[in-house]
Amino acid sequence: MSRGIEVRVERSNFTPRGEVTENRFNILLEFEVSVPSNSYVFIGGMTRGLGSWLSSLQSKIEQHARGLKPVDENTIMREFGGLFEMQRLRGVTEFLKYGQNYAIPGSSLKGAIRSRVEYKFKLFQVGAEYRSYSCYVAQNPWPSSPTSPHVKFWGEDVIYTRPTCFPPQVCAVCDLFGCPSLSSRVHFTDALMTAGQVQYVNELRREAALPGSKFKTSVHLMNSDFSDLGLLFLGMEHFTSSPILIGAFKYRFNEKLGRERLRNRYSTGLLRFELQSFKPLLGDFPSDVISCNTLINRAREKLLEKYGNYVDIQRGVLP
Ligand SMILES: [Zn+2]
Structure with missing residues (x-):
């Protein structure tokens, strides 16, 4: 295994920002984000001092x-x-709080989802060359050890170099999520807690959102089509019903890595997304897409039409 392997990233001209072009739309999506019954979630707040x-x-x-x-x-x-x-x-011991509300920053949600999409864009070979439809926008400059939890969880090719894009030529993921010198077409609000509880977990000396805690976030997509929605839902694990991983300790008690559970029962860092409603705001949105299920299915169909041979939907899925 070598970091020396450089992947050729497939790129094309970026989709315009700030205007709605033909067959595209702006859309607002509302999600409930919940901590599954078998997990705690640790989102660090600012440390005192x-x-x-x-x-x-x-x-x-x-x-x-x-x-x-x-x-x-x-x-x-x-x-x-x-x-x-x-x-x-x-260390950071307290769960993030905005005023009286426990919160998960929109930037953390977006980051976790974006990385999932990057890893799901698998490698394919043309001759001796490795290629992918996604770069890594923030690849760690130091090679991870093959035994690191990150590599064990995602697979050994996550250390191959996939150079970051610079506009105008960008990969599928940068086109939606943005990259240096190119704004994002997807925006997340901070997710505020609507139900549940935060408690200090002695073993880890940090506050965690307890199992069953719920948060709400809104996501705005600009000049989007259904394959863009497909990328977003891919990263949210809407096509697998798996939770995503977020925050501290996300590999520490991870079942997939064969780790022991916290208190023999709990994983850490799992978060589940559920689309609750959506509202097209501008542009050409098909009138037959009314329910969340239809929206998700249409997005899946269009994603697979465009990138079916290049994504691995099951990669990174958790039990
Ligand atoms: Zn890129």
Whole structure:
């Protein structure tokens, strides 16, 4: 296995932003997001004391910038290494809260869904060359170990290099979710808790949303067609009824990795999406698509028409 393998990413011109072109539409979707009965979810809030940590970091950076201290590798390790280690140990213990509401940031939801879509775009070969219809927009620059949970969970080709796109030529995933210099056509609101509870979990020294907790999020798609909806639903696992993985500890108690469960019963980091309603806002939306089921089925059909040979719907599915 080698990181040295570079995948050729299939790209085409990006779909226009900010206008609705022929046979496309803007649409608003409402989702319920729930923590399954066999899982806890950990979404970190801001740690108390982060402010003072940031100011000492800033003052050290300023000292170096003004040339008051020599900069060599040892100095960096001694001064900055210690600070980062301190912060790591302190950790983030509280569940994110906006005012009185527990919340999952829209950016976290979008990130988790986008990565799922990237991994589901499998490799195919043309001659000796590996290709894919998706880049990795934020690939870790250091190779993961073959034994890392991430590689074990997703498969060894996740460490192959899939260079990030730059417009105007972009891959299927960047065209919808955006990339450097190209805005996203999909926007998530922060998901606010509507039912359930957050509790401190002693074993992990963090707050978690308990099984059965529910959140709501709205998603807006711009200048979309049904294959775009298909990509979104693919990442939300609408075609498999599987939960997605999110937040801290998502591999720690993962059944797929053969890990022991938390308290012998629970996974961590599972989240399930359910489409509750939708509203076409602008453009050409077919009048026969009225129910959520029809919308999901049509999206699946169009996704498979376009990318059927290039996606693996079952990849990353959880029990
Ligand atoms: Zn891309």
